[in-house]
Amino acid sequence: MSIKTAITALSAILGDQLSLSKPDLEAHGQSESHFAPALPDAVAYPENTAQVAEIVKICNAHDCPVIAYGAGTALEGHTLAPKGGVTLDLGKMNKLLKINAEDMDAVLQPGLTREELNTELRATGLFFPVDPGANATLGGMASTRASGTTAVRYGTMRDNVVALEVVLADGRIIRTGSRARKSSSGYDLTALFVGAEGTLGIITELTLRLHGQPEAVSSAVCAFNTITDAVNAVICTIQMGIPMARIEFIDEDTTRACNAFSGTDMAQVPHLMVEFHGSDAGVAEQAETFGEIVADMGGTGFKWSSKPEERKALWQMRHNAYYACLALRKGAVALITDVCVPISRLAEAVEASRQDIAASPLQGPILGHVGDGNYHAMFLVEPGNNAEMKLAKELSNRMVERALKMGGTATGEHGIGMGKQDYMQAEHGDGWALMGEIKQALDPKNTLNPSKVVRSQPNNP
Amino acid sequence: MSIKTAITALSAILGDQLSLSKPDLEAHGQSESHFAPALPDAVAYPENTAQVAEIVKICNAHDCPVIAYGAGTALEGHTLAPKGGVTLDLGKMNKLLKINAEDMDAVLQPGLTREELNTELRATGLFFPVDPGANATLGGMASTRASGTTAVRYGTMRDNVVALEVVLADGRIIRTGSRARKSSSGYDLTALFVGAEGTLGIITELTLRLHGQPEAVSSAVCAFNTITDAVNAVICTIQMGIPMARIEFIDEDTTRACNAFSGTDMAQVPHLMVEFHGSDAGVAEQAETFGEIVADMGGTGFKWSSKPEERKALWQMRHNAYYACLALRKGAVALITDVCVPISRLAEAVEASRQDIAASPLQGPILGHVGDGNYHAMFLVEPGNNAEMKLAKELSNRMVERALKMGGTATGEHGIGMGKQDYMQAEHGDGWALMGEIKQALDPKNTLNPSKVVRSQPNNP
Numbered sequence: 030m031s032i033k034t035a036i037t038a039l040s041a042i043l044g045d046q047l048s049l050s051k052p053d054l055e056a057h058g059q060s061e062s063h064f065a066p067a068l069p070d071a072v073a074y075p076e077n078t079a080q081v082a083e084i085v086k087i088c089n090a091h092d093c094p095v096i097a098y099g100a101g102t103a104l105e106g107h108t109l110a111p112k113g114g115v116t117l118d119l120g121k122m123n124k125l126l127k128i129n130a131e132d133m134d135a136v137l138q139p140g141l142t143r144e145e146l147n148t149e150l151r152a153t154g155l156f157f158p159v160d161p162g163a164n165a166t167l168g169g170m171a172s173t174r175a176s177g178t179t180a181v182r183y184g185t186m187r188d189n190v191v192a193l194e195v196v197l198a199d200g201r202i203i204r205t206g207s208r209a210r211k212s213s214s215g216y217d218l219t220a221l222f223v224g225a226e227g228t229l230g231i232i233t234e235l236t237l238r239l240h241g242q243p244e245a246v247s248s249a250v251c252a253f254n255t256i257t258d259a260v261n262a263v264i265c266t267i268q269m270g271i272p273m274a275r276i277e278f279i280d281e282d283t284t285r286a287c288n289a290f291s292g293t294d295m296a297q298v299p300h301l302m303v304e305f306h307g308s309d310a311g312v313a314e315q316a317e318t319f320g321e322i323v324a325d326m327g328g329t330g331f332k333w334s335s336k337p338e339e340r341k342a343l344w345q346m347r348h349n350a351y352y353a354c355l356a357l358r359k360g361a362v363a364l365i366t367d368v369c370v371p372i373s374r375l376a377e378a379v380e381a382s383r384q385d386i387a388a389s390p391l392q393g394p395i396l397g398h399v400g401d402g403n404y405h406a407m408f409l410v411e412p413g414n415n416a417e418m419k420l421a422k423e424l425s426n427r428m429v430e431r432a433l434k435m436g437g438t439a440t441g442e443h444g445i446g447m448g449k450q451d452y453m454q455a456e457h458g459d460g461w462a463l464m465g466e467i468k469q470a471l472d473p474k475n476t477l478n479p480s481k482v483v484r485s486q487p488n489n490p
Numbered sequence: 491m492s493i494k495t496a497i498t499a500l501s502a503i504l505g506d507q508l509s510l511s512k513p514d515l516e517a518h519g520q521s522e523s524h525f526a527p528a529l530p531d532a533v534a535y536p537e538n539t540a541q542v543a544e545i546v547k548i549c550n551a552h553d554c555p556v557i558a559y560g561a562g563t564a565l566e567g568h569t570l571a572p573k574g575g576v577t578l579d580l581g582k583m584n585k586l587l588k589i590n591a592e593d594m595d596a597v598l599q600p601g602l603t604r605e606e607l608n609t610e611l612r613a614t615g616l617f618f619p620v621d622p623g624a625n626a627t628l629g630g631m632a633s634t635r636a637s638g639t640t641a642v643r644y645g646t647m648r649d650n651v652v653a654l655e656v657v658l659a660d661g662r663i664i665r666t667g668s669r670a671r672k673s674s675s676g677y678d679l680t681a682l683f684v685g686a687e688g689t690l691g692i693i694t695e696l697t698l699r700l701h702g703q704p705e706a707v708s709s710a711v712c713a714f715n716t717i718t719d720a721v722n723a724v725i726c727t728i729q730m731g732i733p734m735a736r737i738e739f740i741d742e743d744t745t746r747a748c749n750a751f752s753g754t755d756m757a758q759v760p761h762l763m764v765e766f767h768g769s770d771a772g773v774a775e776q777a778e779t780f781g782e783i784v785a786d787m788g789g790t791g792f793k794w795s796s797k798p799e800e801r802k803a804l805w806q807m808r809h810n811a812y813y814a815c816l817a818l819r820k821g822a823v824a825l826i827t828d829v830c831v832p833i834s835r836l837a838e839a840v841e842a843s844r845q846d847i848a849a850s851p852l853q854g855p856i857l858g859h860v861g862d863g864n865y866h867a868m869f870l871v872e873p874g875n876n877a878e879m880k881l882a883k884e885l886s887n888r889m890v891e892r893a894l895k896m897g898g899t900a901t902g903e904h905g906i907g908m909g910k911q912d913y914m915q916a917e918h919g920d921g922w923a924l925m926g927e928i929k930q931a932l933d934p935k936n937t938l939n940p941s942k943v944v945r946s947q948p949n950n951p
Contacts, residue, residue, distance in 0.1 A: 131729065131834035174674040185672050187681075188649065203921040208897035209830035210862045211646050213635040213685055213905040214917055215943055216925045220648075220681030224674055241731040268592065270702040311772060369670035373592035401671045436669035444674040456675055460664040463932075464677045470931030471924075482676055 032113055035093035036071050039084060039115065046080075048072045057116040062104045063362040063410060063418070064447060069096060069110035076121050078194060078202060078233040085231060086200030088115055089476045096478050097227035099169030100142060102161075104365055105446025107173065107226050111480045117231060119168055125149050126234070133239045134191055134208060139168020139232050146237075155239040158183035158274075161442065162348040168232045173444035174224030178347065181267075181400030182274040182306065183240060185442065190223050194234035198472040208236060221467075226444055227478040229471045243274070243306035247316055248340045250302045251323050252295065252330040256280060256383055256395075259299045260376035262326040263399045267372060269322070271315050273400055275304040277347055280383065282394035283354060290353030291346040296330060301399075302347055304340070354394045354407045361409040364421040367449075368432035369403040369441030378435060382406055382428050391420055403441035430455075445482045453483075493574055496554035497532050500545060500576065507541075509533045518577040523565045524823040524871060524879070525908060530557060530571035537582050539655060539663060539694040546692060547661030549576055550937045557939050558688035560630030561603060563622075565826055566907025568634065568687050572941045578692060580629055586610050587695070594700045595652055595669060600629020600693050607698075616700040619644035619735075622903065623809040629693045634905035635685030639808065642728075642861030643735040643767065644701060646903065651684050655695035659933040669697060682928075687905055688939040690932045704735070704767035708777055709801045711763045712784050713756065713791040717741060717844055717856075720760045721837040723787040724860045728833060730783070732776050734861055736765040736805075741844065743818070743855035744811055751814030752807040757791060762860075763808055765801070815855045815868045822870040825882040828910075829893035830864040830902030839896060843867055843889050852881055864902035891916075906943045914944075 040047050048054075049071050058068030070093075075081045088095045094114025101108055110116060123140035130153050137146065144164045146157050161170060161177035169175075171193070176185035183189065192206030195218075205218035222230055253259035256278075263276055279287065279302070284295050301323075305315040320331065334340045346353075355363055370378045379395060386393035386406060397404025406428065408421035429439045429452050439452035453461045465483045468475075501508050509515075510532050519529030531554075536542045549556045555575025562569055571577060584601035591614050598607065605625045607618050622631060622638035630636075632654070637646035644650065653667030656679075666679035683691055714720035717739075724737055740748065740763070745756050762784075766776040781792065795801045807814075816824055831839045840856060847854035847867060858865025867889065869882035890900045890913050900913035914922045926944045929936075 129832065129834065131725070132832040133729075134832075174678070176672055176674075180672060187672075187678065197920075197924070201920050201924075203919065203924055205918075205921055207830075207894075207899045207917070208832045209864070209893075209899045209902060210833070211637055211641060211648075211830060211864065211902050212899040213637075213828075213901045213903050214899045214910070215685070215906055215914060215922065216690070216928055217635075217648065217678075217681040217685055218918075218921055218924065220678045221928075224676070224678055229677070241729075244731075264592070268594075268702075270705075308775065310775060314769065314771060367674075369668075369672060371590065371593040371595075371669045372671070373590065403670070403672065432670075433668075438668045438670045438673040438675045440674045441670060441672055442674050445676055449675070453676060456668070457666075457679075458664065459658075459662050460666055460679055461676065463658070463662075463664055463679065466931055467677055467928065470927055 031091060032070050032093045035088050035091035035115065038087045038091065039071065039073060042083065043073055046074045046076065057098055057108065057118065058110055060106050060109055061102060063364045064106035064109055067109040067111040069116040070113045072116045072118050074118050074121050078196065081117065081231055081233050082196045082200045082202055084115065084117065085196050085198065089198050089200065089474055092474060094479050095476055097172065097231050099140060099166030100164065102163035102165045103169065103173060103446060104443045105448035107444060107446040107481060109447065111447070119166065122233065128153060130155060132208060134236055135239055136234065136236050137167060138234060140166050142166050143170065150239065154242050156242050157237055158240050159186055159189055162351065167235055167237065171223050171232055171235055172225065172227050176398070176442040178275045178277055178398060180398060181276055182272060186223055187220060189238045190219055190235060191238050192236040193219055193222055193232055195222050195230035196233055197230050198474065198476050224444065226446065226482050228468060228482045229477065245309045245312040246304060246306055246340065247312050248302070248304040248334045248343050250300055250332050250343060251328045253299045253301065253326065253328050256299050256379050257376045258326045258328065259301050260379055260399060262301060262322050262328060264372055264375065265322045266319055267400060269318060271318055273303055274306040275302065276400040277302040278397050278399040278404065279350060280395040282392065283350055283396045286353040286357050286394055287346050287350055290356055291349055293346060302343060350396055357392055357394065358409040360412065362412050364408040364410055364418070364425060365443070366406045366425045366428050367440045367443040368428050368437055369401060370432050370435045370437035372402045374435040375399060375402050378431060379404055381431060385424060385427055389420060389424060391417065391424065393424065401441065402437065447481060450484070492552060493531050493554045496549050496552035496576065499548045499552065500532065500534060503544065504534055507535045507537065518559055518569065518579065519571055521567050521570055522563060524825045525567035525570055528570040528572040530577040531574045533577045533579050535579050535582050539657065542578065542692055542694050543657045543661045543663055545576065545578060546657050546659065550659050550661065550935055553935060555940050556937055558633065558692050560601060560627030561625065563624035563626045564630065564634060564907060565904045566909035568905060568907040568942060570908065572908070580627065583694065589614060591616060593669060595697055596700055597695065597697050598628060599695060601627050603627050604631065611700065615703050617703050618698055619701050620647055620650055623812065628696055628698065632684050632693055632696055633687050637859065637903040639736045639738055639859060641859060642737055643733055648681060648684055650699045651680055651696060652699050653697040654680055654683055654693055656683050656691035657694055658691050659935065659937050685905065687907065687943050689929060689943045690938065706770045706773040707765065707767055707796070707801065708773050709763070709765040709795045709804050711761055711793050711804060712789045714760045714762065714787065714789050717760050717840050718837045719787045719789065720762050721840055721860060723762060723783050723789060725833055725836065726783045727780055728861060730779060732779055734764055735767040736763065737861040738763040738808055739858050739860040739865065740811060741856040743853065744815060744857045747814040747818050747855055748807050748811055751817055752810055754807060763804060811857055816870070818853055818855065819870040821873065823873050825869040825871055825879070825886060826904070827867045827886045827889050828901045828904040829889050829898055830862060831893050831896045831898035833863045835896040836860060836863050839892060840865055842892060846885055846888055850881060850885060852878065852885065854885065862902060863898065908942060911945065
């Protein structure tokens with residue numbers, strides 16, 4: 030029983046849906062962040078659930094790891110293959126199967142991306158709001174419990190996945206949830222697979238909640254003298270109950286990076302970018318109250334965009350912030366933090382992180398989804414420079430320790446993958462052991478995405 | 491190893507916190523609905539988490555069932571003790587431990603009731619919205635994934651439990667989640683225990699999300715000629731994106747019951763009761779649009795209440811509907827259905843149920859949280875009349891089959907307990923087997939609330 034025998038068996042049934050070509054292995058064995066490449070032995074391109082089940086069954090029988098792969102935009106090395114095996118590229122399973130407009134849900138395959146879904150929804154008056162920036166696949170977004178700029182209003186993938194079809198490690202196909210808007214019907218299996226990073230099962234179909242396209246949308250960007258002023262404006266806005274659709278923070282380094290990358294001319298100070306959704310009157314009311322809060326906090330340079338093309342440019346700039354920051358240092362790779370803290374501690378947390386980074390020789394622009402208490406520092410590290418990587422990890426460790434002390438989490442939206450496992454014991458205590466026990470029960474041979482989320486299992490270390 | 495030896499051991503450490511008195515056993519061994527009493531052998535009244543852990547550890551060692559008990563308002567026999575054992579009455583663990591007003595969350599013990607919590611929150615400007623009608627404990631509400639009248643706006647317990655402390659079957663104490671508003675940090679253990687009905691662990695502390703008390707509130711009741719008109723008004727309101735805080739349906743039998751029980755004088759036709767929360771302008775806008783929809787559907791007799799005492803009377807009447815319906819037949823017990831269907835199928839489902847019931851000799855008033863697609867028929871059965879109970883179950887079976895065919899669920903908010911297990915195979919297929927495997931992994935000796943949610947486990951049938 031080995032990876033080799035599994036691949037021989039797969040080859041017989043998959044034909045040219047199984048690739049052993051070096052470029053394919055390399056493309057699937059690298060990631061967007063600082064992790065060293067780790068290549069699979071083969072890449073399978075299944076076309077339907079039955080094929081996924083067959084592949085998983087064969088691999089499980091032969092102790093061959095199976096790594097689900099969407100668009101490869103994960104930031105914690107989720108799709109790498111440190112133990113080799115078969116990468117399951119779900120790109121061919123990218124159909125939108127059904128839009129139930131009256132029920133405001135859609136049924137689709139995991140390889141569909143969020144932008145593709147929203148393009149198809151445009152004429153229906155509905156949209157899918159979860160927006161991690163990258164044009165990730167919806168299966169991947171569910172698997173990392175992704176969120177991003179709109180979670181403050183519409184929630185994360187946890188809140189917007191209604192039901193799933195999942196292939197288990199032994200090849201059984203199950204359905205979790207129903208199309209009802211709520212249920213008390215047993216253990217919440219949907220929630221168990223959302224955020225499981227492909228370690229408990231392979232998501233082969235999703236039912237997602239859709240939302241009505243808002244009647245009116247208004248976006249703005251405004252400048253603050255200090256991080257604390259900007260964050261306090263956010264806290265105040267939340268506490269006033271203003272239903273922001275987006276509220277994003279970029280510090281002065283990120284502002285500088287965006288100006289250079291996207292050709293904007295923001296003042297080199299911290300900024301907030303906000304968006305309101307609602308009726309015409311509702312949006313006007315929200316914008317007015319927000320404007321007063323910003324003025325109270327010394328915010329200036331308010332620019333409102335209600336034209337679609339201006340808004341698009343604004344959010345394109347925000348979505349490109351990752352690449353903009355990367356471009357601050359030529360050839361650098363990024364180690365990205367992802368802490369999330371209770372809102373009341375946010376200003377203190379961001380300010381402490383800023384000072385910590387300022388005292389180090391590394392660049393580490395900060396940006397974040399501050400309406401959720403979630404922010405990222407992007408440490409720009411020279412590839413292969415171990416001293417710099419060590420320093421970046423030390424800075425990251427301190428951010429996480431501080432966040433945990435404040436009642437927060439090591440990862441608000443990127444997931445654990447290979448990069449955040451060292452924090453799990455501190456964050457969850459015996460809860461992490463329990464996660465391992467669940468993994469052991471559902472995937473006793475550790476076939477599904479081994480070395481991610483939980484530590485390796487006792488009977489397959 | 492037996493229940494008896496467990497009780498002897500518990501008695502030594504608990505003293506008068508362990509009761510063997512007949513009235514205590516009887517009070518904890520009955521339920522609010524049609525199930526035959528099933529008494530525990532003892533009732534324990536722990537005062538803190540350490541005691542809960544000690545009790546569970548002893549019971550687990552001696553193969554003695556442990557049944558968590560809150561206010562006893564569950565409707566599916568969740569707190570009955572069909573295999574005897576020790577009922578863990580959490581009534582002494584009823585402290586509100588902390589209100590984090592800035593973060594809009596509260597930390598509390600499981601025995602606190604939702605009304606007690608809201609009384610304590612009154613001065614803070616915050617409230618806890620989930621409202622199943624009964625003044626249930628918050629631990630119990632989490633355990634059944636309760637919802638009720640406000641879920642259409644504020645979500646269910648799934649959406650409002652941020653973090654938990656849980657005692658596992660082997661006595662380990664774990665914490666799930668953090669106080670951050672979102673997290674991608676591993677398997678969603680919080681969601682796993684919410685709705686697990688005490689079969690996977692005992693909830694000993696909860697962190698709940700709070701919401702701002704709305705600036706303006708307005709409630710209304712209005713009458714419709716037919717069920718279909720009323721339900722279509724709901725569907726239309728949802729699709730217009732009007733953020734109702736509550737939207738409740740009562741059919742003409744329930745209307746008659748409420749008039750008799752609460753002294754109201756509604757016309758004997760189907761009614762909707764609604765509530766809007768928001769700013770003054772927002773509520774006025776919502777109410778106006780809703781009024782137009784109702785008029786389009788032939789609704790009449792609109793009565794708006796913006797005075798707190800009128801609203802209180804309206805919702806008190808709604809909350810008493812269960813007792814009002816019970817009073818329609820003296821001495822009757824109720825078998826209550828709880829299906830939830832996609833909104834687009836709601837009118838069809840309710841109408842088919844209504845016709846089914848009308849063609850039977852049983853009374854079965856219908857009411858529901860129609861904004862979620864969730865409704866209940868209450869079959870009034872003479873105690874001990876097996877023919878009537880058989881008929882009620884047949885009607886219930888048909889409602890569930892119809893709901894499942896429509897993509898719905900057998901239980902929107904009441905849970906499985908002892909009453910809904912027969913539908914689980916049809917609803918979940920292999921997903922139900924997976925629930926059993928999770929139960930087996932977390933509670934291998936089947937100590938925690940046996941005979942609920944999942945079928946008995948292989949090694950302890």
